[in-house]
Amino acid sequence: MKCYSLCLVLSLLVISNVSSQEADEFEVEPDEVAKVEEAVDSEYPYISPTPLDPSRVYIADHFDDVEKYQKLWIKSLAKKEGISEEIAKYDGVWDLEAPQRDGLFGDKGLVLKSKAKHAAIASRLIKPFTFNTKPLIVQYEVTFQDGQECGGAYIKLLSDGADTKNLIQFQDRSPYTIMFGPDKCGTDHKLHFIFRHKNPKNGTVEEKHCKKPKERLEEVFTDHLPHLFTLVVNPDNTYEVLVDKKVFNSGSLFDDFTPPVNPPMEIDDPSDKKPEDWDEREKIPDPEAVKPEDWDEDAPAQIVDENAVMPDGWLEYEATHIPDLKALKPADWDSDIDGEWEPPLIDNPACTDVSGCGKWEPPLINNPEFKGKWKAPLIDNPNYKGKWRPKMIPNPDYYEDKNPFKMHTISAVGFELWSMSENILFDNIIITDSMDVADQWAAETYVLKRAKISKEAESVFEKLATYTNEHPMMWLLYIAVLVIPAASILYLCCKGGNSKEKEEETLQDNKKKTDAYTADDDVIREVEEEEEDPEAKPEEDEEEAEAEEPSEEDDREKFSGDDDEEEEEEQVTPKEKEAPRKRKPRKE
Structure with missing residues (x-):
């Protein structure tokens, strides 16, 4: 073994x-x-993409052209309102850089370099997008290169108006039509889709927040990989949100937003009051019920178990805690201020291996006679009128917007962010009214990028497994x-080991090639009887057992010693010579 x-x-x-x-x-x-x-x-050769149909594109930027970026994108110099001067500035740093890893050769992106700073940057659209008969498709990539601790990476589609004429003043209060994209703080992971809806009755604007999707979004913020976010808003008032080209959320502009687009037709009458005699109780105590005479309300819930007996080994006169004799009074202990010092108490070691210590008291058990305070049983309330609700009246603010898709025209796009993580990379922004154009744009950028990442991430063992499955x-x-080779090494090692063991056994056998008695015969015989099975041990070869008997001189030299020992040896040796040990024939 x-x-x-x-x-x-x-x-x-x-x-x-x-x-x-x-x-x-x-x-x-x-x-x-x-x-x-x-x-x-x-x-995976990369060439800066060109839209499939430029006439259906409102903005498309791959951020590979530094000159174009400097011309189109405007960094905000505004200040946030209502906060201190030190943190009100939009002084976050933006730059064009290649991805930190897994990038395509020649590909760059817009990177938010700073953290814990307000940052805003915007660009005008090639032409305004008007919500009429064509869908709105917004698509862009985000890579949290350093992960995300707290902050957003959403995009704002700015409403056409005076504020979009001067993008250098772009800030959080700049009016937008749609806000879309990921946001995270702590364990709260969001994918925003917010649109600002104008009340057709009074002209006020209210934000409508999309329902929260059921799918989990954590990986987007932690895997350091590029992710593609796509928003599709259709003229039939439906929408879809896609992450990495898979539907992540979908629904209706009417039903899946809070607050809803259209208010209710009727509301509770604020002037209606519940009558004083209105009875909302479904059940009432039976007024005819009487407490039984034998009902004892004072009986305790638990009583002492009179049948309990103190357990064996209980040390009734042994304290459960004793002073710690090893404790020393602190050097700064002042008896006048702190009082007389006493060592702290520790568990009594004498109570460790017994059933208990201290005064024994029988345990408490539930009282079978306990009934508690008597209450009359409940019956149906004959005066029950149901839950009171104020009467409904027509909603004076009611309106019906049959086409919330027709939102405010968009003329610019921008990022207005604050993040506790830096190096957030944005890339390949496109706004179009054709899904084919958006797909072609993603195929030349995002799809190519993820294909290369998958190729590089494939380990040697994965490649070997794939090749083995194919061959x-x-x-x-x-x-x-x-x-x-492994089997050969095992065979050679074990064969060599067995040969060595056989060689040792042969040398041991050669040490005894005579029937004559020797001094170690008794020891050998005892060891053989105790340690070896005579039936399992191979018998000695008869030919090897026959050998010349030692001479008398050898015997005298071997057994020289005290006179008593010589006499004892002389008494034994002739006997052994006359009756040599018999051996069983060797098993073939």
Whole structure:
């Protein structure tokens, strides 16, 4: 057993050594890494995208062109209202940069570089988007390169008007038509879709917040990967929210927003009051019920168990806690101020292995006679009138907007953010009225990027598993390379071990090749009888057992000693010579 264990460890060491040597062969120099990255980039070549149909695009920016970015995007220099001067400025830092990792060659993005600062940047649309017969499609990428602790990455579609004429003053109070995108703080993960609705009756504007989706959004903020957010608002007053091209939320502009677009037709009459004699009780105590004469309201809920007996081993005169004799009075203890010092109490060690210590008292049990305070049973209330509600009256503020899709015209787009995490990357913004255009734009940017990331993330073992599934004959190679060498090592090790054990047994047998008595015969015989099974042990070969008897000189030299010992040996030796030990024939 020891042989197999030792050889197994040896085999694993050899195989792991080979694996490490092979792993060392896979280590490459930085120049070679660059060549690999260049090869991957050549497999996924990136060219700044061009919209499929520019006539159906209102803005499309890939942020690869620095000159275009500086011309179109305007950083806000506004100040927030109602807060201190030190934190009111929009002094967050924006820049164009390549992604920190997994980027396509030549691809850049708009990066929010600062944290814990207000930051705002905006750009006018190529042409205003008017809500009429075409859908609104907003799509952009977000990568939380350093994760997200608290803050948003949503986009605002700014309403056409005087405020969008001067984007350098873009701030949180700038009117917007739609706000869309991810937001997180602590454990609260959101994907906003808010639109501002104008009351057709009085002209007031109110925010309508979309219902919260059921799907989880945590990975978006933690996996450091680019994610594609898409909002589709249709002329039939339906909407869809997609994350990474999968529907994340959907519904109706009428039914899935809080507060609803249209107010109720009727409301409670605020002047209506509940009558004083209105009885809302469904059940009342039975007025004819009488408490039974034997009902004892004073009976306790629990009583002493009179049948209880103090457990065996209970140390009734032993305290449960004793002073800690090892405790020392603090050096700064002042008896005049702190009082006389006493050592703290500790659990009495004498009570550790017994049923208990201290004065024993029988336990309490539930009182079978306990009934509690008597109450009359309940019956149906004959005067019950139901739950009172004020009467309904027509809602004076009622209106019916049959097409909430027709929102305020959009003329600009921007990010107005505050975040506790930096290096948030935005990329490939497009606003269009064609889903085909949005899909083509994503295919040349986001889809290509995620394909490259998946390719680079595929580990050596995953590639090997994929290749093996495609080529089952690889299993034969694995057996030849790994299993056969390991089995050979085990065989050789164990064979060598068995040969060594046989050799030792042979040397031991050669030490005794005569029938003559020797001094260690008794010891050997006792050891053999105690440790070995005579039936399991191979018998000695008769040919090996026949040997020349030692000479008398050898015997005298061997058994020289005290006179008593010589006499004893002389008494034993002739006897042994006359009756040599018999051996069983050797098993073939």
